[in-house]
Amino acid sequence: MNSPYTWIPVLLAVILSAVGSELDYDGWLRLRVWHALNKGPMPNFIERGNITVTSVRSGASTVAQAGLKSSELDELRKLAEDDREYRLKASVRGSSGTETTFFTSVPACLVLGSELEDFLTVWLDGAAEPVAVSLSSYGPCSREVPSTQMWTTEVQVRYPEAGPVPDTATYIQKLEREREARERGETKDNRSFLAKYWMYIVPAVIFVLLSSATNPEAGGAGGGGGGAQR
Template structure:
């Protein structure tokens, strides 16, 4: 059966008058008969619940979410008391380990944006009915929104959250809801790839600060071996050039070209099996 959201201000006023005579706003410290702030007098969204022995959901009104006027999300919860019939039924559902369900329509939680988008179905959450009974109707409801304030999820937990088999004899403890309401917008988190990269860079920076020797270049590490070797080769080449004469130069050049296959300098010296040095 289709449900019409009570967005008309006159209807809201009527519903609120009925709610305030039988409810306590436990999540914000309001008492029965307290005047409602004008900033919360715009629109309301129904909060419904269902608990059936046959586990077939039949939702009925539990209370109303009153939306704050303005561009910032703000929600006030007003709830009805459980009737004697509902208290008895809830205990029966808890005895057979049934479920307690809640649902809210998918709407904007901003009163100024109610006309921008039509309702698109309902969001549902549930807990075990025995947990609801043993907590004496103490629960926490969280409304999850996207960046625009549109309702995308709902969750409910009881306090405490586990069923321990504790019997609730006094039905007066199951009369008034003790609810904490949260509105949870999305949170921007650091991507896993970026976090890993930053951690890796920090580790490498810390490692280099502990081992400054690793930051030196190849020449800085082995200059004491390279410089004497170069000087020795230069001196050896000069001696060969002065002692060999013109013919010796041509013979040395020919031998160097035979070794390298591409040496065009006047003198080519062999440095081991693979390295050659040409001296003009």
Template sequence: MRKRFIFLCLIEVLAAFATEIQPDDGSCILEHFLGNWKPKAKLSFSIDKVTYEPFEINLQRTELLHHLANSNSLYQFRLNCVSSENKPYTVQSYTKGCALLHSGLREKLFVSLTPTRHVKGVHIKLETDGAFCDPQFLSTAPIPDEFSTVVDYIAHSPSPAPDTQSFLDKIKEEQREKLANPPDNRGFLQKYWMYILPAVLILFMNSQGGGGGGR
């Protein structure tokens, strides 16, 4: 009896350790919603691969049909992670529940990661189109008692750093041009008097000539 008690305690400790995640250590807990949120697996991300460690879950056929076997049902899932600032964050997504059942619970997850293994997004791909749903067929069709999951990751490249130095150099060049060629703040007459004066003289002379010929 004592050995059995120690063994059960050890199992609980190992289970608690399996669901523990560290700040941006490249691992998250995957949960799905079937009436309530339930742990589904642990995802670990290394430099060149993703490790998927499913938890032992008890899938009931009646439960799956109840929550997923209609055209409006959604299969929701999320990744629970912890940032490098030791703050928990969640990345959530969903797919059509009926399509998941028609796919035989076969799914492929794509996780978008930054170079620091921070999760930016997650989405799912199924074998069956999401618009297709036949509840009557599903009511008698065989449904697996476990998920068949493949996980892949998408490297999320960091945004290019702005070329600050070139921008500053451009501003300095514009300032030098303004100093070398200061703006002309003179009035209109000061700027264009050489054009206005001849026109005025011509008009004045024409007006004088026209008056003498009328006599």
């Protein structure tokens, strides 16, 4: 009769293969991108461009976006001077047809310092569906108008990666060997002497302590009687 432990590696293999099939799925993504150059708490988004990720597995993409006008560069510079954020909105549609909107931002001074070079990262779940979009730019921080009006955008696709698989087979075999050894009585008790016999030692120590506490009283009484004799 097979032990129930033998079914655990089989179940793990089935689960890992199911997860792997989702991660290996290759789909596409379409992104519409807007940005806000105003300072107010309510962003005034204007269209920046469109991005198509032709393969979520390889991250291959095409980017189409217009450059900034002189007036828009001046607005971006004012955001940097006031230590404000450059805000972005991205609407992402995947192979399933579901469309989700995400918001992200980066300090405006970093966008200026990088000469309008930024990185847009799309985060996917195990089913290749978008769960987040993040914008980053690596500066340095600047408050000067850049020498270019054109965006340089790199699109990155990130999704869960399979972690290390535990060696369950070896562990289960170890459990089986220990169980068989216990059944045959071959398991050795490697505990120390105190760990094995503490339940006998403790009562004996308590008895000795109690005896030591009562003996001085008896000795004291006998000494008093002897002192009364002549």
